Amino acid sequence: MQPVPSNSHSWLFNLTDPDPARRRAALDRQAELIATWSAGLRWSNTLWYQNGRSSDFSHSPRLTAEYDQAEAMQRNAIAQTLYSVAGGFSRARYQELDDSASESVPYAVLFLQWEVGFQHEWRTAAPWSPWELKERILRGFIKAGPLGWDEALLDLVMAAVNREHWCEDRWYAALARRLDSPELRNLLAEAAASTDPLVRLRAGYVSAVLDDRSTAVTVASWRRWLAATDG
Known part of the structure; x- marks a missing residue:
């Protein structure tokens, strides 16, 4: 800390x-x-x-x-x-x-x-x-970038994944790219196994954002990802 x-x-x-x-x-x-x-x-x-x-x-x-x-x-x-x-x-x-x-x-x-x-x-x-x-x-x-505050910002990203959506939370998905690490990937994998289906979806989207850096983190890309996942 x-x-x-x-x-x-x-x-x-x-x-x-x-x-x-x-x-x-x-x-x-x-x-x-x-x-x-x-x-x-x-x-x-x-x-x-x-x-x-x-x-x-x-x-x-x-x-x-x-x-x-x-x-x-x-x-x-x-x-x-x-x-x-x-x-x-x-x-x-x-x-x-x-x-x-x-x-x-x-x-x-x-x-x-x-x-x-x-x-x-x-x-x-x-x-x-x-x-x-x-x-x-x-x-x-x-x-x-995190400017030395990696741990605190990682906690904030995961808090956004594990709760209901709040206004402007979408920027945390883009911030996750700045914090990409084995620790973040492991935490996302844990969230992807949550009993809450919305948590699983948010964790899946952030993981997809990390895997494909060409994807713009927008409401539209979230909706496209959801549509493809539902399909």
Whole structure:
């Protein structure tokens, strides 16, 4: 298991702590930050309406100062949440990871682990959908590779195979190609022998994806594979 980073964001790892009290404290702290961000957003919107729905406040130094404060309030609050810290990895996936982006990798993994361990809290902890960020993070690992987090990502792939389908889970099949190993193949073979027919199908599809690298991992390819399997 990778060590928890020791920095100002390390408290975020309590979001997946098995101790309910520690997890609740982390959830409350993140909720306070999101509430502060929301207050800053409302402040910005109020000023925008007062200014005739324009962001040009150059005619009024007072409004300019207030608007700058409102925008800073939003930036400073959201920057401390897991959504922003983990998002640093997804934003960097289009380029080579620099040192600052690399620091966000453990939090990107944490974001995925949070969904697996505490799905309801993961879904309801923010006023926006978490699935877009989930997709961007998974696509980031598909592009960049596991970056030393092979074991944690392997667990996440197998969790997706062994549970009901959740939104954006399809990216785990593509990520499996980055994690291909005898261990993964053995785990998929075990899942293929499950008493749950849906688990058997998911394990079979991921195995097929590993065997044929030319197959694009899409909803369409999943449906074609299912049709061929049923046939």
